[in-house]
Amino acid sequence: MKIAMVGAGYVGLVTGVCLADFGHDVVCVDNDRTKIEALRRGEIPIYEPGLAELVKANVAAGRLVFSDDLAAAARAAEVIFVAVGTPSRRGDGHADLRYVHAVARDIAASVEGFTVVVTKSTVPVGTGDEVAAIIAAANPEADVAVVSNPEFLREGAAIEDFKRPDRIVVGLEDERARAVMNEVYRPLYLNQAPLMFTGRRTAELIKYAANAFLAMKVTFINEIADLCERTGADAQQVARGIGLDKRIGPKFLHAGPGFGGSCFPKDTLALVKIGQDNESPMRLVETTIAINDQRKRAMSRRVVAACGGEVRGKTIGVLGLTFKPNTDDMRDAPSIDIIRGLLDRGAQVVAYDPQGMDAARSVIEGIAYAESAYAVAEGADALVLITEWNEFRSLDLDRLKAAMQVPVFVDLRNVYRPEEMARNGFHYVGIGRPAGSVRADQAEAAE
Structure with missing residues (x-):
């Protein structure tokens, strides 16, 4: 399939390279010309084990190219992934959707024929509706299906996570997109990856719920660790003792200095704001952040x-x-x-x-x-x-x-x-x- 990946940051680059490695023809697009020129030279802007080798192999095979021309990439694509940043908005903590909205307008001006537009970025519930509305307003003749396909990549293990995922979540409202997304991920069928189709808003919320739950799990074991120090217990043994319970599991039960990174801090804060906007407060998540x-x-x-x-x-x-x-x-x-x-x-x-x-x-x-x-x-x-x-x-x-x-x-x-x-x-x-x-x-x- 011909795929355009808009955004050559962490998620976009890893996703685009892995899709090319599956055999798809992928154009990674970014408006940062310096980054695009560096990628063309084989210089990788992030450190991720195995990524540089995959980029080199797929560029050499002709399946992966880098461009700053979104219009040309969108015209040729059957599927357009949107993987631009959604940082916490300064002042209120909401996810900043300016880049997502800007890409939606650019896509509307360029698409030809039926095209599936996939939001890969982590976005609040209802963003897919906004993207669809922006495209329809900018180009009423555009024939697009907007899909939510959240990423679940761990930095440091992103390639493995993409190629052997626990699940692939696809949220859609237009049934025509189902066959297209099945074809995008068809190479993973050999690994029996569970492809889960939901409504678009459900898919958007799954991403936030997953990250918030893991953040709470980390914070829980950190509080248990503090209690262990006071009572003479051993937090590592407590973690193992509860982690052997299949209902709990051992992952994310390692006491430490707290969570950080590109996802947990901004996504937990965004979920709190989503809850406030919908008069459904996320009390546990609020406490976790604090x-x-x-x-x-x-x-x-x-x-x-x-x-x-x-x-x-x-x-x-x-x-x-x-x-x-x-x-x-x-x-x-x-x-x-x-x-x-x-x-x-x-x-x-x-x-x-x-x-x-x-x-x-x-x-x-x-x-x-x-x-x-x-x-x-x-x-x-x-x-x-x-x-x-x-x-x-x-x-x-x-x-x-x-x-x-x-x-x-x-x-x-x-x-x-x-x-x-x-x-x-x-x-x-x-x-x-x-x-x-x-x-x-x-x-x-x-x-």
Whole structure:
């Protein structure tokens, strides 16, 4: 099929490349000419494992091209995906739909013949109706079916998620679009991917409901972790104990510094606004947002406490900046609030991240950057592990300790075992563990 993907950001680029890899002819369109020229040179604007190789292979095969000419791409396409940004609108938190509406007007001026227009962007309930109305008003002769097809891609695992999805949700009001969308996703039938057809508004709400539920799950286990520290329980064992219940499941039950990223923060806030507009308040989601915002800042106080209650003039090393591993995305990353809290207390911060330091420089001021975990440890009064990149999971603890001024290790992802860290001479602080730390003398006594 001939497909136009409007928007060459994270969702649009991954989706377009994967569809081309299925054998479709895909044109990825973006109004950022600099980005398009870079993509034509094989330069990928985001870090996503495996993406660069797929782009190269499908460009070479002639199935994938990049363009800034939306009109030409729309005229030739049987299906047009809209994958532009819907950030939180400044001032009220609603999803900003300016880019979606602008693309709808551009599409209306260019489509020829029956065309399926698919909103891939995360949009509030009723946006598909607005897109259809905009196209009809701009071009009453346009023969289009507007479909909602929300994405469920995890950064760092997006290609795997696209090719082996838990489900594919397609919301439509025009039955002609059903056969078209079946054909778009036909290559996935070999994996028996469940293709779920719903009404358009239902599909739009499924996306928000899914992200809000996962955000609540993360926030729940974080609160349980705080209770574990107070009561002497172990949050990791509690999480495993409840996660083995098939009704609950083990995923998103890892205590940590709070959620961030491009989806959970803006989508939970947008769902709250949708609820308010429809006089159906989302009380649980509202509370989840408040708890998560408070938690990220509280993590800096945890570091201060581990350093004896004072960090002024001390050097704090930070391992990991991005909101999760295997991405360079710094949007709403917990590291931002944690580092700002430490800077406000007078600390000097040195950080290292395998992929996120370029992005971090534009959002965090007043810190230094190092080229490795061991360089971060040089002369540090404490290390804080914020993002659980694989290269941080098996650090040489002897080398780390030898480099540090004071062997304090604050592990906000529970990557290391308290007993192991104590045996190696660290004052170790984790999340959701009794008293928050285990010292060397306690480890020796346990042996």
